[in-house]
Amino acid sequence: MALHLNLLHEEILEHRQRQRDPLKIGMMVLAGFGAFLFLYYMFNAYRTLEIKSRLRAVERNWTKIEPEVTAAHNRVAELEGVIKTTRALDNYIENRFFWAPFLQKVSRCVPPNTQLTSLEASVLDENKGVSVSLEGVAAGREPRSVAEDLRQMLIEQLGQGYSGVKVEFKTLEDLDAIVNVGGTNMPMAHYLLAVNFNPGPMAKSAASPSPDRTRKR
Amino acid sequence: MSPPKLTKDQVQKLAFSAIGFVFLLYVYFTFFLGPLNRSRAAMLVTIRDLQSKLDESKDEMKKAVSLEKQAITATSRFAALKALSPEGAPIAWFPPRLKTFFAQQQIDKAVAHLENSTAFKEAELSGWTKYNWLIDLPQADFASVGTAIAELENTEPLLSITRLHIQTLASQPQFQHVELAAASIIEKR
Numbered sequence: 001m002a003l004h005l006n007l008l009h010e011e012i013l014e015h016r017q018r019q020r021d022p023l024k025i026g027m028m029v030l031a032g033f034g035a036f037l038f039l040y041y042m043f044n045a046y047r048t049l050e051i052k053s054r055l056r057a058v059e060r061n062w063t064k065i066e067p068e069v070t071a072a073h074n075r076v077a078e079l080e081g082v083i084k085t086t087r088a089l090d091n092y093i094e095n096r097f098f099w100a101p102f103l104q105k106v107s108r109c110v111p112p113n114t115q116l117t118s119l120e121a122s123v124l125d126e127n128k129g130v131s132v133s134l135e136g137v138a139a140g141r142e143p144r145s146v147a148e149d150l151r152q153m154l155i156e157q158l159g160q161g162y163s164g165v166k167v168e169f170k171t172l173e174d175l176d177a178i179v180n181v182g183g184t185n186m187p188m189a190h191y192l193l194a195v196n197f198n199p200g201p202m203a204k205s206a207a208s209p210s211p212d213r214t215r216k217r
Numbered sequence: 218m219s220p221p222k223l224t225k226d227q228v229q230k231l232a233f234s235a236i237g238f239v240f241l242l243y244v245y246f247t248f249f250l251g252p253l254n255r256s257r258a259a260m261l262v263t264i265r266d267l268q269s270k271l272d273e274s275k276d277e278m279k280k281a282v283s284l285e286k287q288a289i290t291a292t293s294r295f296a297a298l299k300a301l302s303p304e305g306a307p308i309a310w311f312p313p314r315l316k317t318f319f320a321q322q323q324i325d326k327a328v329a330h331l332e333n334s335t336a337f338k339e340a341e342l343s344g345w346t347k348y349n350w351l352i353d354l355p356q357a358d359f360a361s362v363g364t365a366i367a368e369l370e371n372t373e374p375l376l377s378i379t380r381l382h383i384q385t386l387a388s389q390p391q392f393q394h395v396e397l398a399a400a401s402i403i404e405k406r
Contacts, residue, residue, distance in 0.1 A: 021227075022227065022231065023227055023230050023231060023234070026231060026234055027234070030234065030238060033238075034241070037245055040250075041245070041249055041250060041253070044250060044253050044254065044257070045253060047257065048253055048256060048257045048260070051257055051260045051261060051264070052260060054264060055260045055263055055264050055267075058264050058267045058268060058271070059267065061267075061271060062267050062270060062271060065271065065274055066274075068274075068278065069270075069274035069277060069278065072274070072277050072278045072280075072281040073277055073281075075281050075284075075285070076277060076280055076281045076284055079281075079284045079285065079288045079291075079292070080284070081341065082288060082291055082292055082295045083288055083291045084341040085295060085341045085342060085344070085345075086291045086294050086295045086298070087291075087341075088339055088341045088342050089295075089298055089342070089345075089375070089402065090294075092375070092377070092402060093374045093375065096370070096377040096378075097377070097378070098367075098370050099366050099370065099378050099381055100363055100364075100366045100367030100370055101367075103359075103362070103363040103366065104363060107359065107360075107363065115385075116383075116385075117384070117385045118382075118383065118384050118385065119381070119382070119383040119384075120380075120381070120382045120383075121380065121381045121382075122379060122380040122381070122398075123377075123378075123379050123380070
């Protein structure tokens with residue numbers, strides 16, 4: 001075995017110590033880690049820039065389309081408002097009570113020997129019904145029967161177009177006055193009729209058969 | 218192999234380096250990576266919002282086009298109903314209009330008074346006002362009144378008669394005194 005003499009052992013030891021210097025190793029690790037962090041930051045910055053360019057493109061699109069969208073939005077709101085208002089107005093129009101057909105029915109019910117002196121009618125609030133007060137005089141051998149005929153006739157005629165028809169005498173009294181009808185003197189009666197009904201027609205299932213009316217003359 | 222012995226100076230440097238490292242990490246995450254990530258996240262949220270707005274806008278525009286087609290009837294009807302209310306205060310044009318109308322129906326004397334006006338509670342009718350009128354026909358016959366009311370109800374869809382009073386005239390039995398209470402819906406001008 002050959003004999004080796006190391007005459008520079010101090011220098012070599014110093015060199016090895018320098019190589020294993022923890023401060024130097026630590027600085028190298030730190031630099032490596034720093035480089036990694038920098039690269040990671042750059043990667044993120046690149047992604048951010050890419051997203052920023054996407055955002056710009058989307059913003060450009062939005063800026064281009066926004067006036068049209070705003071106009072369309074306003075138009076939709078306007079049209080919806082028009083549709084709603086028209087619907088509300090149509091509801092109002094359709095829910096009106098038409099007086100002309102009612103007056104026609106009343107005129108059909110009044111026989112020649114009966115006279116209406118006053119008609120007062122009103123639509124109750126929120127279209128809950130119609131209330132009518134009819135006042136007049138009836139003449140005949142039995143004037144009360146003539147008035148009753150009018151009442152029955154009103155029930156029959158109004159029942160054809162309206163529901164919940166109620167016709168009641170509020171007053172029915174004989175008068176002392178005599179009237180000449182067709183050359184014959186006849187006694188008279190004064191009546192006051194209260195009529196109530198709902199404007200809507202009677203439902204078929206709920207409809208009751210019309211009462212038999214026996215006209216007394 | 219035993220770890221190399223560190224001198225006091227080296228330990229001090231290492232400690233400073235460690236502190237510096239922690240500080241570096243803090244600065245890196247707080248002032249560099251953190252804001253970058255936050256701005257990226259904010260941009261992503263903005264993109265998502267704008268994208269959803271763009272998608273919605275396409276739907277909105279399609280809706281506007283289809284609604285425009287659907288609303289043709291409603292818009293023409295609305296325009297027709299609006300045309301029933303001329304410009305100006307209703308008190309100025311409504312009574313003369315009714316007077317003319319009744320004159321055409323052979324009822325010469327017709328007077329309309331404004332009783333009151335009320336606003337609608339419904340939001341869709343906020344642009345309209347209900348005017349309550351008292352219409353007095355001091356001399357009319359029943360048949361003419363009936364025909365006139367029928368014509369009025371047909372030609373004035375926004376007018377609704379709420380009360381009717383017909384009274385015979387003792388002095389002129391062929392005529393009746395008629396009072397009408399009517400409500401008309403008129404657009405606010």
